[in-house]
Amino acid sequence: MTPDLPTLYEAIDQTWPAARRWTEQGWTLRDGQGGGKRVSAASQAAPDADIDVAEAAMRAMGQTPLFMLRHGDDALDEALAGRGYSIIDPVNLYVLPVDQLTDVPIPPVTAFEIWEPLAIMLDVWAQGGIGPDRINVMHRAAQKTAILSRWKEKPGGVAFAAIHDGVCMVHAVEVLEHQRGMGVGKWMMRRAAHWAQAQGATHMAVLCTKENVPANRLYQGLGFAHVGDYHYRQSPD
Known part of the structure; x- marks a missing residue:
């Protein structure tokens, strides 16, 4: 059976790991330590998560606020667009x-x-x-x-x-x-x-x-x- 998307998203995190990953107030946060977008981006863990919380956490780590938008994140995508966030690197998963x-x-x-x-x-x-x-x-x-x-x-x-x-x-x-x-x-x-x-x-x-x-x-x-x-x-x- 083909792995489902949650399994594949977890495989991304585990096979290309951030220095630290944790969940805080509805966000999965990552300390990338210079390792690129995949290990630095925040992803939404709860639908009502406050964007300001994630932004503050990333800035506290010295990271420019960056979000990974996955299947089902349409509302977050629209909200970030409204804040002037630009799309970077659309990715295919095979x-x-x-x-x-x-x-x-x-x-x-x-x-x-x-x-x-x-x-x-x-x-x-x-x-x-x-x-x-x-x-x-x-x-x-x-x-x-x-x-x-x-x-x-x-x-x-x-x-x-x-x-x-x-x-x-x-x-x-x-x-x-x-x-x-x-x-x-x-x-x-x-x-x-x-x-x-x-x-x-x-x-x-x-x-x-x-x-x-x-x-x-x-x-x-x-x-x-x-x-x-x-x-x-x-x-x-």
């Missing part, structure tokens, strides 16, 4: 059964699972804007690995995978520009699936901004089903 990615043998020396990440992997992530603060996010996940791809005897790309409640979510997929269009992303996803299946996971999941057309095409081509969306709204000041 899922498929893990065995749909383990049916093809991976060519030798094409993709490897490695933890902890090698220096070359950190370099590839850095080239894609994934620096030390986001690497710290990876270290906080419980059941995890990293994927290194090689193509034409050179590094091709990297990815991070972690499991929660039977769902292996792949994050931080980065393919070097000169290696794109070669199937590097496909083989990394398949390697992550082989690892996930060996750990007992039943489903793979991945997040992708709607504007990243090549990546969306990759996941759709692998058979991932689009099961949900979310976006952020950020304070104008």
